[in-house]
Amino acid sequence: MVIVGAGFAGLSAAVRLSQGGRECVVLERRAELPTSGGAIALQPNGLEALARIGVLEPLLAESLPFVHGVQRTPRGRELARYDYGELGRECSYVLAVRRARLLRLLADALGPSAEMRFGSEASEVTRAANGRVTGVPGQPASFVVAADGYGSRLRGAIGARLVSRSGPFPYVLGVAPRRLGEDAAVMYLGHGFADGMIPMPDGTDFWDTVNDENRAAVEARDFETWRETYRRRVPHADELLDGFSSFDDLSVLVGRTHRAVPSSPPGIALVGDAAAAVHPHSGQGTNSALVDGVGIGDALLDGSDEALAAHVRRRNRRMRRMVPYSRFIGVTLDAPNAFWRLLRFEGYVAARIPLMRRAFLRQIA
Secondary structure (H helix, E strand, O other): OEEEOOOHHHHHHHHHHHHOOOOEEEEEOOOOOOOOOOEEEEOHHHHHHHHHOOOHHHHHOOOOOEOEEEEEOOOOOEEEEEEHHHHOOOOOOEEEEEHHHHHHHHHHOOOOOEEEEEOOOOOOOEEOOOOOEEEEOOEEOOOEEEOOOOOOHHHHHOOOEEEEEEEEEEEEEEEEOOOOOOOOEEEEEEOOEEEEEEEEOOEEEEEEEOOOOOHHHHHOOOHHHHHHHHHHHOOOHHHHOOOOOOHHHOEEEEEEEEEEEOOOOOOEEEOHHHOEEOOHHHOOHHHHHHHHHHHHHHHHHHOOHHHHHHHHHHHHHHHHHHHHHHHHHHHHHHOOOHHHHHHHHHHHHHOOOHHHHHHHHHHHO
16 A cells, blocks of 8 residues: 555554554655644544554653633733643543654654655545556555645645635744643634644644734744733743744744545545645644544455545544534634624633533533
8 A cells, every 4th residue: 555645644554554554655745744843732533543543642651631721812811711621531631742743753653564765745546447546656555545635636636626725824832842831732822813822741732823913024034023022922932032043943834625536546546635624723733634544444354345434534524514613713723803802702712611611622622
């Protein structure tokens, strides 16, 4: 089998397949896995997927799980509080981990039947006379897992079209070198932004919404002007940025939403962001990719067309709901105008009602 892309979806699929003794080749266009970059928040569904492939235990040994999510005003007044312990799931908590570290843990979990090939890019597929995909140029395969991300070339090669498209949604990301605040994910909500910080054992993951107030500074990479805006949004801004002196110390994430149709012609399946992408504020991008990767691995190990079709149906059914819902969550949290600020206020009220609070948690977890 061929897996195109060594991201979260591609590597989790490769780990699951190699655990089942299935031979697979992972083609990655980069020369190596990244060794730097920002952090990501792992939600209960992503953590449970990691547990199934044996990656959660080593991750927990070096991480800081927490159960509370808090929403506050820029001045620090609490607006809403969520407790993941109310979910009663196997992994009823959240943790932040550096992207590069999670990719390395996944790569280290690959079994001997999996091969990684860096500097290898695939943008086309090969087909049999009946139209079934039989591999990529130079690499025949019984099945192709297209995990080549937002800008998937294989998606175009199989004629899939994108629906539910929106964006771009840019954010400034960073990891402060020391741990700040309480053991909770905290989000500061203002007019047109929802900025957050998540504690880690060796630092603090943080992000800042890019909007009309700070876009010019971000595009010009004017660190000092951007920092002045950030100070008005987050009480801990100076502590978070201690030691930062330019945009070279930060990164900019540009999120988008979309869903590919169709996502699984015969012989190939789109997974992760190649199949569907959600708004960054939903906190589900990486988590959905991990669930999809492990799920497609399970289906391919089963070996039946029915198992593969069942996985794709479940994934597509969830994403038909999750992609637009994530966009709704994103706009509600950022609240660019009075209408959306009113909806956001209603969310604070709902968070005080246990049944509604748990329903919201289930949606995002």
